[in-house]
Amino acid sequence: MIRVKNLVKTFGTFTAVNDVSFQVAEGEIFAFLGPNGAGKTTTIKMLTTLLKPTSGSIELDGLNPALKQNEVRQRFGIVFQDPSLDGELTAWENMEIHGVLYHVPHKLRRQRTEELLQQFELWERRKDRVKTFSGGMKRRLEIARGFLHTPKILFLDEPTLGLDPQSRNQLWTHVKKVNEAEKVTVMLTTHYMDEADRVAHRVGVIDHGKLVAQGTPQAIKEQTGAATLEDAFLKLTGSTIRDESAGSADQMRQFAKMWSGGRR
Amino acid sequence: MSAIYILWLRELKRYTRSRVQLVASLGQPVMYLLALGFGLGPVFQKAGGGSYLQFMAPGVIGMTVLFSSIFSGLGLLWDRQFGFLKETLVAPVPRLQIMIGRTLGGATVAVLQGLLVTLVCVIAGFRPVNISLVPLALGFMLLIAMVFAGLGVAVGSSLEDMQGFQLIMNFLVMPLFFLSGALFPLDGLPKVLSAVTMVDPLSYGIDGMRSVLLGRSHYGGMVDLEVLVGVAVVFIMIGAYRFSKIEI
Numbered sequence: 412m413i414r415v416k417n418l419v420k421t422f423g424t425f426t427a428v429n430d431v432s433f434q435v436a437e438g439e440i441f442a443f444l445g446p447n448g449a450g451k452t453t454t455i456k457m458l459t460t461l462l463k464p465t466s467g468s469i470e471l472d473g474l475n476p477a478l479k480q481n482e483v484r485q486r487f488g489i490v491f492q493d494p495s496l497d498g499e500l501t502a503w504e505n506m507e508i509h510g511v512l513y514h515v516p517h518k519l520r521r522q523r524t525e526e527l528l529q530q531f532e533l534w535e536r537r538k539d540r541v542k543t544f545s546g547g548m549k550r551r552l553e554i555a556r557g558f559l560h561t562p563k564i565l566f567l568d569e570p571t572l573g574l575d576p577q578s579r580n581q582l583w584t585h586v587k588k589v590n591e592a593e594k595v596t597v598m599l600t601t602h603y604m605d606e607a608d609r610v611a612h613r614v615g616v617i618d619h620g621k622l623v624a625q626g627t628p629q630a631i632k633e634q635t636g637a638a639t640l641e642d643a644f645l646k647l648t649g650s651t652i653r654d655e656s657a658g659s660a661d662q663m664r665q666f667a668k669m670w671s672g673g674r675r
Numbered sequence: 676m677s678a679i680y681i682l683w684l685r686e687l688k689r690y691t692r693s694r695v696q697l698v699a700s701l702g703q704p705v706m707y708l709l710a711l712g713f714g715l716g717p718v719f720q721k722a723g724g725g726s727y728l729q730f731m732a733p734g735v736i737g738m739t740v741l742f743s744s745i746f747s748g749l750g751l752l753w754d755r756q757f758g759f760l761k762e763t764l765v766a767p768v769p770r771l772q773i774m775i776g777r778t779l780g781g782a783t784v785a786v787l788q789g790l791l792v793t794l795v796c797v798i799a800g801f802r803p804v805n806i807s808l809v810p811l812a813l814g815f816m817l818l819i820a821m822v823f824a825g826l827g828v829a830v831g832s833s834l835e836d837m838q839g840f841q842l843i844m845n846f847l848v849m850p851l852f853f854l855s856g857a858l859f860p861l862d863g864l865p866k867v868l869s870a871v872t873m874v875d876p877l878s879y880g881i882d883g884m885r886s887v888l889l890g891r892s893h894y895g896g897m898v899d900l901e902v903l904v905g906v907a908v909v910f911i912m913i914g915a916y917r918f919s920k921i922e923i
Contacts, residue, residue: 484767495758512766
């Protein structure tokens, strides 16, 4: 379903993604793990048509996101790492815009919006503007919105960041449900190794833009001789804290700025 | 089509909800109208130009539409900062539709804002010479709004963050306003200034409004109309192109 070959993305002199290749089969849950600034989000941005690769090839359901943007966008849904809600609009309106943009028929849209807002316990607040929401609530709304339409491929970029265990549990239950019932392919990133271990069929570990290991969680643990995925992760990526830990989103922006500054 | 509609509606909702912004954006035109309209009135009268308030009211309305529409285009930068832009960019809707929805929304808001200022002008003593031509003035407002909403999107798509905002304000928006004949008649200007005003699209917008509201015009109402339509098409095309190239 997802096929990535020799993918490279550079911002100026910085190589964010360096010769990454992997495949995700249909109906699979693939966890993309890596320290901050390792290139996870950049890879997802290239997969979701937001960035153009410097070199290498990508196929989503047999289509190249750089060329067939609209066709590719029909096929996936995404929950972003950083917020992407309109704070001036209410929870309901944010869901509505999403539903319209993704061509969810009116009746189904209302019905699913109600279900999802109930499920993520935002129904009572549906008429409140999103800017009055707490961080966790915004996160929940964002996830609920991601489930409004049923895509073939679902990207979840650190979806559980800032969520309480209850909501996290809700989220993964739901992900597993759509994966099993509707054969949705899921590609996710997370910093919680136990989640990846529990949910993912296969994981890929990326560090400094390079894919350093991939396989089933079990295989990776055996390969590194570690008891848990977290230990395996630390063995693969080292235990030093990255200077980039200010947040990869900020970093991205900075690089993007540098990069466009050089261009203009 | 529904994507265009929902994004248009979003712009309108945002406008009607931020009352503070609504009132604040009326401050500047009102100040110009009162301070200059009444302050320079006597001089203008003595020079044989007639009522300055009458003369500059279309200019102030044009200014309002200019500011409001160009900022709606630059609203892209906010959406980029706060993330909503991404949500629309990954949606399975052609970017052209997204851009059109936003632009139409911004233009509608600008026209509403222009109507509010028109009302203020009327309260201050402005009187159109021919009431039946007032709807035509609305048409000119809409054209001004389309021209600069298109320009705003083009510029907003090319900037990465808010840092360029001051630059845009000082080197684009203010010159567009001051060099448009909003505040002075276009007749008998020095050659250089006359040439500059001729390349400012706002000149034609305000001239067009004067031609229908006051029955006086420098370029002629038809010329104004043609130039505005032409520039609007070009700017919206550039805006659409730049918008289609956004990477986040």
